[in-house]
Amino acid sequence: MSSMDLVLFEEEIHLLEDVLQRLRHDANARAVFLIDKNGQQIAAAGEIEQFDTTSLASLTAGNVAATDSLAKLIGEREFSVLFHEGQRDHIHISIVAKRAILLVIFDERSSLGLVRLRVKRAGTEFEKIFETMAQKASAGQDGGPAPTPFSEITDEDIDALFSD
Amino acid sequence: MTFINYAAKEINCKIVYYGPGLCGKTTNLQYIYSKTSPDAKGKMISLATETDRTLFFDFLPLDLGTIRGFTTRFHLYTVPGQVFYDASRKLILKGADGVIFVADSQHERMESNVESIRNLETNLKEHGLDLKSLPYALQFNKRDLPNATAVDEMYRVLNFKREPTFEAVAPEGRGVFDTLKSVAKQILVELRKR
Numbered sequence: 623m624s625s626m627d628l629v630l631f632e633e634e635i636h637l638l639e640d641v642l643q644r645l646r647h648d649a650n651a652r653a654v655f656l657i658d659k660n661g662q663q664i665a666a667a668g669e670i671e672q673f674d675t676t677s678l679a680s681l682t683a684g685n686v687a688a689t690d691s692l693a694k695l696i697g698e699r700e701f702s703v704l705f706h707e708g709q710r711d712h713i714h715i716s717i718v719a720k721r722a723i724l725l726v727i728f729d730e731r732s733s734l735g736l737v738r739l740r741v742k743r744a745g746t747e748f749e750k751i752f753e754t755m756a757q758k759a760s761a762g763q764d765g766g767p768a769p770t771p772f773s774e775i776t777d778e779d780i781d782a783l784f785s786d
Numbered sequence: 787m788t789f790i791n792y793a794a795k796e797i798n799c800k801i802v803y804y805g806p807g808l809c810g811k812t813t814n815l816q817y818i819y820s821k822t823s824p825d826a827k828g829k830m831i832s833l834a835t836e837t838d839r840t841l842f843f844d845f846l847p848l849d850l851g852t853i854r855g856f857t858t859r860f861h862l863y864t865v866p867g868q869v870f871y872d873a874s875r876k877l878i879l880k881g882a883d884g885v886i887f888v889a890d891s892q893h894e895r896m897e898s899n900v901e902s903i904r905n906l907e908t909n910l911k912e913h914g915l916d917l918k919s920l921p922y923a924l925q926f927n928k929r930d931l932p933n934a935t936a937v938d939e940m941y942r943v944l945n946f947k948r949e950p951t952f953e954a955v956a957p958e959g960r961g962v963f964d965t966l967k968s969v970a971k972q973i974l975v976e977l978r979k980r
């Protein structure tokens with residue numbers, strides 16, 4: 623695997639989902655999403671069926687990328703928290719473990735203060751999980767590349783995708 | 787950056803359409819969107835100005851089907867082509883698994899094509915990516931226009947590593963899917979090598 627690839631195994635997804643579930647509950651949020659900085663959703667919890675999650679992930683990543691560049695333009699390393707206030711629903715965006723984005727959607731049943739507090743706590747937990755993932759990945763590299771189902775992809779498999 | 791999710795059994799890849807302003811990047815995506823069945827595509831997002839020029843990016847998620855039990859999903863992005871949007875272009879290239887360069891065939895746009903490919907190389911380098919090794923295809927768009935440059939001439943000027951090259955008329959769909967398939971295949975072949 624390229625060092626740039628993000629590979630998530632079932633065990634890690636469950637750990638991340640557990641933290642998201644807890645965060646959603648404790649922050650009284652409508653939904654919470656963990657998104658890769660390149661715009662792909664990693665995991666989510668809450669009323670996710672209410673949202674177009676793919677678009678949400680892509681736009682959030684675009685938003686964070688643009689804001690990051692803005693920060694650098696004025697000499698800041700980053701703006702670690704973004705908050706968008708709507709009439710009914712609000713969005714709280716923060717960076718966790720340097721590579722992922724945590725998006726919390728909440729309404730009048732919660733408050734910005736509560737969300738900030740709970741996000742901070744969840745952030746520490748996410749960092750630990752990502753750290754373990756990174757350790758596992760580098761241990762895997764030392765022992766040679768882990769076999770993946772894709773090493774056995776045939777030309778026929780690929781052609782079949784484009785058959786129609 | 788390919789994202790492999792073993793829990794959801796998904797492979798997610800990112801393809802970026804690059805090229806000078808008004809070369810037809812958004813039109814490529816619009817055609818793909820119009821010809822894909824609803825269950826294989828997500829919503830197409832266009833962050834554009836009031837005059838429909840791309841301001842930040844267009845985005846189209848596509849499901850190509852399953853491969854070895856994994857859903858293969860491609861996220862297609864376009865960059866804003868106008869020269870002064872370079873900061874935005876750089877951001878969108880981040881994590882790209884493959885790039886499609888859409889060249890405008892019109893004589894008077896040849897210089898812009900060359901400049902845009904150079905800009906692509908520079909911006910890729912900033913993300914630690916190299917156009918020479920990245921899955922890449924070249925599309926000569928607007929072949930139907932009377933002032934189109936000869937294909938041989940365009941190939942000589944723009945093709946630099948014998949990358950797959952396609953003639954296209956994006957609004958009619960000519961060459962659109964062939965270009966996409968070419969890069970998607972190269973990405974999957976890369977995935978196999980790792």
